[in-house]
Amino acid sequence: RRSSQRHRRHDAALPNFTIHKNRLGVTRIQDLSPQDRKSIKCLCLIEVAAVFDTLAIDIKRNRTIKVKVRESGLFGVPLSLLLENDQRRQPEVKVPLVFQKLLSKIEETGLETEGILRVPGSASRVKTLRQELETNFYDGTFDWEQVRHNDAAGLLKMFVREMPYPLFTAEYLPLFITAAESIFQLKLQLQVLHLLILLLPDPNRDTLKVLLEFLRKVVANEEKNKMSLWNVAMIVAPNLFMCKGKSVNQQEMKVTAGAAHIVRLLIKYQDILWTIPSFLIAQVRKVNEAARKSRTLDKSMKKILQKMTADKGKPERTQSDIPQGVVRVYAPQHSKISMAIQLNIHTKAGDILARFDCENRQESPVDLRRHKNSLYEVGGNIGERCLDPDTYILDVYQINPQAEWVIKPTAT
Numbered sequence: 001r002r003s004s005q006r007h008r009r010h011d012a013a014l015p016n017f018t019i020h021k022n023r024l025g026v027t028r029i030q031d032l033s034p035q036d037r038k039s040i041k042c043l044c045l046i047e048v049a050a051v052f053d054t055l056a057i058d059i060k061r062n063r064t065i066k067v068k069v070r071e072s073g074l075f076g077v078p079l080s081l082l083l084e085n086d087q088r089r090q091p092e093v094k095v096p097l098v099f100q101k102l103l104s105k106i107e108e109t110g111l112e113t114e115g116i117l118r119v120p121g122s123a124s125r126v127k128t129l130r131q132e133l134e135t136n137f138y139d140g141t142f143d144w145e146q147v148r149h150n151d152a153a154g155l156l157k158m159f160v161r162e163m164p165y166p167l168f169t170a171e172y173l174p175l176f177i178t179a180a181e182s183i184f185q186l187k188l189q190l191q192v193l194h195l196l197i198l199l200l201p202d203p204n205r206d207t208l209k210v211l212l213e214f215l216r217k218v219v220a221n222e223e224k225n226k227m228s229l230w231n232v233a234m235i236v237a238p239n240l241f242m243c244k245g246k247s248v249n250q251q252e253m254k255v256t257a258g259a260a261h262i263v264r265l266l267i268k269y270q271d272i273l274w275t276i277p278s279f280l281i282a283q284v285r286k287v288n289e290a291a292r293k294s295r296t297l298d299k300s301m302k303k304i305l306q307k308m309t310a311d312k313g314k315p316e317r318t319q320s321d322i323p324q325g326v327v328r329v330y331a332p333q334h335s336k337i338s339m340a341i342q343l344n345i346h347t348k349a350g351d352i353l354a355r356f357d358c359e360n361r362q363e364s365p366v367d368l369r370r371h372k373n374s375l376y377e378v379g380g381n382i383g384e385r386c387l388d389p390d391t392y393i394l395d396v397y398q399i400n401p402q403a404e405w406v407i408k409p410t411a412t
Contacts, residue, residue: 011229014268019275025391027276029198030411033383039284040276044195051192057182060174069164073134074098076162079203094206098137102156103214110149111217112224117235121151129155161239167204168240172196180258190269193262197273212270219267233264285381327397331407334360343394349375350389356407374410377403386411
């Protein structure tokens with residue numbers, strides 16, 4: 001009861017935190033290349049361990065337990081396998097199709113319904129609908145018109161609850177609980193949750209992101225549906241924190257308080273969760289730069305030493321045949337495929353995109369705005385980074401003079 005009272009504070013008492021923007025721009029986890037994301041995860045694990053060590057908190061992890069899983073169907077299928085099946089139909093999909101459809105069904109008609117997520121649908125109807133979904137979803141013959149919003153909510157919770165491996169993963173699930181039960185400063189608690197979210201596999205994080213965005217919409221309609229942030233968190237938490245194949249130890253899980261508190265923080269501060277702290281990006285750059293230099297040295301130590309001797313005293317060239325402070329931006333999908341741009345302290349990524357857009361509209365009648373494009377920093381001390389439109393390019397150029405600059409469709 002004491003734990004519940006500690007966590008059960010009025011939603012309005014939670015402070016607002018904003019994402020700090022510096023001149024290098026905000027970087028989201030999906031903005032980086034797979035290799036850089038892998039580096040971020042390694043660094044996050046080190047940071048989490050350091051925080052827990054400083055606070056003298058023991059890190060407990062679940063033992064790996066073999067769980068009998070289904071290899072086909074929709075419910076009880078591992079997330080990775082379900083996505084693999086979906087990607088045969090839609091190669092770019094990152095979140096299970098049936099999960100997306102259940103969320104959209106509730107959004108269509110149920111967001112303003114009093115007690116949505118809390119008031120269950122008919123158990124027999126939900127069971128029947130589940131069987132029909134399993135049989136008819138992929139062939140397109142399932143009748144979504146027969147699904148009431150409370151039934152869809154029941155199917156949604158069932159889908160999450162019956163995942164053979166938790167969305168937070170069996171490996172990191174205890175760390176989420178520990179963050180709630182052993183860290184008492186809200187800001188530090190949120191920092192640890194942020195790191196743990198960045199540690200999740202891409203499919204888990206992408207699916208969680210879509211779920212949290214949906215739950216925020218439910219809370220936004222609280223005046224009509226009577227579902228506060230705390231109410232939504234209390235309903236959803238047991239489904240997220242139940243580890244299939246492992247008996248739930250109530251003392252360990254404390255689902256009614258600790259887990260609900262975690263879910264509340266994840267919903268409230270979700271915009272922060274997908275961004276990468278600037279100090280981690282700086283560390284990735286150092287790792288990549290060291291690896292780049294190591295590869296170069298290993299390739300031909302003798303030639304490098306000879307070149308260093310020959311070039312001694314010459315100024316370092318940042319980009320071949322391009323004056324200092326000028327970058328050449330490539331846009332392979334535009335009619336004007338490249339442009340040299342003189343940078344100043346005010347030049348932003350959005351300015352360069354606007355200039356390309358203007359130049360190409362004059363030369364081509366095709367409306368390029370139909371496809372959302374972004375400016376990417378490629379190579380040098382970063383694998384690839386999709387730049388925030390408010391990124392000041394001269395600042396990035398100064399810390400990564402070897403980078404190339406490419407305009408291409410934004411990754412979704």
